[in-house]
């Protein structure tokens with residue numbers, strides 16, 4: 001049997017807000033190069049879990065562990081910037097897109113700690129010009145690969161919703177992150193474009209990236225994930241392969257009883 005290391009492990013996490021129990025003893029793991037879905041009716045705790053993993057919330061109980069490929073490290077309690085620097089990117093965690101900048105400019109401002117931003121190094125252009133050139137080459141090659149090159153000089157405010165979603169994911173690829181937390185990548189995107197985005201996710205997985213995805217459009221998500229966790233009222237209701245989860249009567253009941261998916 002091939003053992004796959006888990007890039008992310010959430011162990012017994014609980015989080016409450018006053019009287020509201022947003023998460024109760026939730027454990028899940030994401031294998032390296034996996035595509036894992038996190039679903040559940042409205043208010044079931046998905047966003048809270050993303051916030052705990054990415055350092056926006058400190059859990060009341062439990063632990064979060066991240067393995068960067070070399071070693072496992074406990075990350076609950078780190079702030080969002082520290083979590084990002086470890087190699088976890090959430091689509092909105094990198095600053096949201098700058099609408100008045102062009103597509104290409106949005107990619108160029110993404111990577112953190114560029115040498116040219118350091119006032120001492122900025123005075124010595126030779127130390128950062130090559131870095132800037134390499135970033136520009138990378139940005140152009142990503143835009144070409146994802147079919148956005150023709151929009152390189154278009155302002156983000158003029159892009160379609162589908163292209164904006166795509167650009168958000170591409171921005172993550174400008175960083176060294178290996179684990180992507182995608183928050184509703186298909187929301188507001190026409191079905192064909194949503195499938196295209198998920199196909200790219202699959203392609204990126206084969207290049208070493210890992211994805212944990214919250215998505216309400218289950219019918220699309222289920223075609224691309226290896227494994228799914230279902231939250232309901234802050235607790236883990238079910239987990240398994242997509243076909244196991246969708247045929248689980250408890251899951252069906254939670255969605256029918258819990259309102260919209």
Ligand SMILES: Nc1ncnc2c1ncn2[C@@H]1O[C@H](COP(=O)(O)OP(=O)(O)OP(=O)(O)O)[C@@H](O)[C@H]1O
Nearest residue numbers: 017020021022040041042043044045046047048049
């Ligand atoms: N900052 C907060 N203060 C108070 N209550 C909160 C806070 N964040 C979340 N909650 C509550 O915690 C519960 C879980 O919310 P959460 O946003 O994590 O659910 P969700 O599954 O992401 O929902 P949706 O699918 O609608 O985005 C809800 O009852 C919500 O009202």
